Amino acid sequence: MSWDWQVFCEDTMSRTAVQGCFGKGGDITYLDWMLSAWGWTVSVSLLSLLLALVLGALVGTLRTLPGRPGIVKLGNAWVELFRNIPLLVQLFLWYHVVPTVFPAMKAVPGFVLVVLALGFFTSARIAEQVRSGIETLPRGQRYAAMAMGFTTFQSYRYVLLPAAFRIIIPPLTSETMNIFKNSSVAFAVSVAELTMFAMQAQEETARGIEVYLAVTALYVVSAFAINRIMAFVEKRARIPGLVAASAGGH
Amino acid sequence: MIELKNVSKWYGNYQVLTDCSTRINKGEVVVVCGPSGSGKSTLIKTINALEPIQQGEIWVDRVPVHDPATNLPKLRSHVGMVFQHFELFPHLSVTENLTIAQIKVLGRSADEAKQRGLKMLDRVGLMAHKDKFPGQLSGGQQQRVAIARALSMDPIVMLFDEPTSALDPEMVGEVLDVMVGLAHEGMTMMCVTHEMGFARKVSNRVIFMDVGGKILEDCTRDEFFNHPEERQTRTKDFLNKILQH
Amino acid sequence: MIELKNVSKWYGNYQVLTDCSTRINKGEVVVVCGPSGSGKSTLIKTINALEPIQQGEIWVDRVPVHDPATNLPKLRSHVGMVFQHFELFPHLSVTENLTIAQIKVLGRSADEAKQRGLKMLDRVGLMAHKDKFPGQLSGGQQQRVAIARALSMDPIVMLFDEPTSALDPEMVGEVLDVMVGLAHEGMTMMCVTHEMGFARKVSNRVIFMDVGGKILEDCTRDEFFNHPEERQTRTKDFLNKILQH
């Protein structure tokens, strides 16, 4: 097989090469299409991430509440439910099964559903990390916060969560990268993201290798960008003195 | 000021506190000692309800701590506590450590809180470190900040849980000095410690606990150190062990 | 037995050991003390090459430790070491902790190793605990097992790095007793510690280090404790601080 990168410059309708590779006046080339697909991938991922972070922080926190076995059990159930069923299957449940129970859900577009599914799925994993982050904090920190007169909510808000989130930045980084990769399930509910582009474009152009290479490259670029952003966040959030203190040897 | 009446506490089936009763008057300095696992930390934590109790009554400044209806955060804001491992908030600067609870709990303005906090920081001799983070301070310095943090809440009583046992030997002195100063100023204090020098110098009373959370001795400093013949064997054993070297 | 000649070591740009020289003869007990971060742990770790050095020479039993060609595992197997935090292997029972290195490193048979190990365990008074796991023992007991583990390798010298500083006060005594016993039997020992009682009782020499890894004093016990006028100001300061309470 020989390379044929020209295919990205072709118009999606007429299959003729377009000057400059970007379509004009409503025409779109495969390059246009791929970039817009990348946009969808990024949007799905970021929104899911937002949802997963909020839910994950909440559920993870609930699972560490002292003296509330009921709430802790509820949090555990949440985590077990959403992490033990494959994402694709969960998405299907959202798309086809939930609307049979709540007909109103039928009007919800696939984009929202995939954000819900991916967000809930990832929230279970983030909840697990948040819980372990809080639990690795010295027990004295919780006592210290309470002893200052903080309410439980304030203890979490001002002391436990800020410290726990700093600890779990590395696993959160992998989880964020995972969201980008997992966002590919969105094609199953008709969101025109990168994987759907890859499947459709390789079918139309019969240039599978080139299409897959380009799409893989975009995924790698996305993952790398996330990795850099999180490294930056980690650096910004780094607590002065803490690393130096633990490096000293005895 | 503080009164414990027949306090008992269990972890599951294991009894950590057995029928503990004592009272601490305003201005008194009480030292609690005893072997490891005897429930000293647990006892002191029950006083501001960091650990719930299953039986008995605890009164702090006429507030019933054991009563479920008591506003615990409010009570705790008046009870200063200093921990073995300092427990400064590592992600906040020294100044923020000193002010955050004043602002969020006592509702003081940022300015007022800062003023009060820095005054206390100055008192423990660490003004120069106000913008550092806890991780950048030595153990002794961290513990002094922790004391200043508790003081800046204007506590009516201070609880200490082995405040020097995690420190390098040369830093013990600087923390004890601050505590001696507090005692001399008339602060009501309850202090778990094995520093018998400190107990000798400033305590009014000594409580000795034994495994199972029983109060074996509760007597004046003088009785405790100078009349060993009146003490129980268990107490004498313990004192021998920790005073020998 | 042990000789250090102009040893220097850096972490990056930071010099932890500066031109350290000393020698320890067979049967001598040498105590090393000094403020936190002065490089005491680092110094003692260079002796069995747990930390590499960048300059100088170290000889142990006429073996050049600084020589890249030296068989370090072999050397280390003859040098007993006891750490501040015990460092027993938590996944192995007490007996396994005592025998594993004898079997895998010295090539002893399981029976022989067990016999030797249990003899040492008996010597530190813990025969009853031979089947427990480290996590089931108190700190003082763990440290005594750690000493037995080192002894069962038939070391020609024992290195101790603050063996009592992580212990509850009442447990310090039991570990020091074992060490005093060893010293009286004529074991060559180098010991980082702040237990001045121990230093007074059994040491032949005291080395005092200051920040930057400099050996400030290297003199006999008598000179160190009884002739403060001959000591440097830094040393006197330090002694004052840790002896005051």
Next chain:
Amino acid sequence: GDTLAKIKASGSITLGVRESSGLSYTLGNGKYVGFHTEMAERVIADLQKQLGLAKLETKYQPVTSQNRVPLVTNGTVDFECGSTTNNAARQKDVAFAVTTYVEEVRTAVKANSGINSVKDLNGKSVATTTGTTSVQTLRKNERAGGIDFKEVYGKDHADSFLLLETGRADAFVMDASILAANISKSKNPADFKIVGEVLSVEPIACMLRKDDTAFKKAVDDSIKRQIADGSLAKLYDKWFMQPVPPTNTKVGLPLSEATKAAWATPNDKPMEDYAKK
């Protein structure tokens, strides 16, 4: 490569099949059936005769839309008889046997929907399957007809049909054989009907490695024989007009004029040549 020699040497042939298309599907347990699959088995029987082999083992390799072309070019599959459209783009990489079936892209709707032709789709949502040529067809029709509808994509045909079934889509545009098969397997086949004009015509053929004239000739000859002796027509009747497993329902899709024409003059013209007519 010389596929015939390879088959002769190894005593086995690898046939690319589909898991759930109208022309080729699985009954589970490694059993593959369907009109195109059975035809391919007859081709293999002819190959065995031609090569004079006492035994020729057939290995079935399920393929997907994404991997069928690479699998043929890299030699994993010797020839593929699923539901692959013969088009110019693919002819750059692979060769096709003579067309065995002419697919017509049409529209399935709910029987009571009132939709009867493409122009009725204005303002409606239309389902089709990701990774198929129907997506392009749909796009072209939308552009050409000046109509405006919302496209929803199923990840496979069953998914797309489910969109229609559950009301998420008002129509399902796809190969007629697939539409018919899905309707026949649904709970109430009478609820659905296939309507409207033929949106596009696509020749379906077995896919082979490029530049292996001997093998292509052998396959073509076998297919031509099956057309000539009427056995292919019987096969068509068996798979489209009679009850078929696993549910024993009839697909009910009579032989189209286009397919008849293709059988009358066996050829391997790509889809583009049909469009010109």
Next chain:
Amino acid sequence: MTGLDFSFYNWDLISNFVLKGLYFSVMLTVVATIGGVLFGTVLALMRLSGKKWLDVPATIYVNGMRSIPLVMVILWVFLLAPALIGRPIGAEVSAVITFIAFEAAYFSEIMRAGIQSISRGQVFAGQALGMTYGQNMKLVILPQAFRNMLPVLLTQTIILFQDTSLVYAIGAYDMLKGFEVAGKNFGRPIEAYLAAAVLYFVMCYALSWGVKRLHKKIAIIR
């Protein structure tokens, strides 16, 4: 939509469609876990070796693998491996290779964290007793590291089990595929997905429950 049809769930469905896929999914999970842990340990040791020529390639490999979606890796191995070794490989073999190579990157990160969680004191203690690097790893560090990271290892294995469904991309037949194909051919996709969800949940939950028990049993007494 009309009600669900439970007559769909019968033994024929399971024996004809699901069992084969289930076997493949489980086989793939087991093989990839064992292979991934072994290869991952090697990668982790390379990254912890402190030697640039070992560390850099391992880091590139791990980070590369971790930034590409698994589906893409599956496709690439399947499409390119034959070109590299000069003869076609089956979907099953290809899936096994891919999963070992891919999961090793994740397992190596877990192993690395596990090894790093062992305090320097323990490393020193082993060395001080005269153990060589290899003895220290084998007798002191890895046994503790394994116990510490068992729960994370388990979570990754559950993810791995769920990820086996991605082999659809190369036409291999896994458990989810079994349900899907049955659902399609019987016109009962919803019932098929529901059954798949339940079976996945039961299996993954049982797995995590079992390992939690195991972890309690072999956890280090502290």
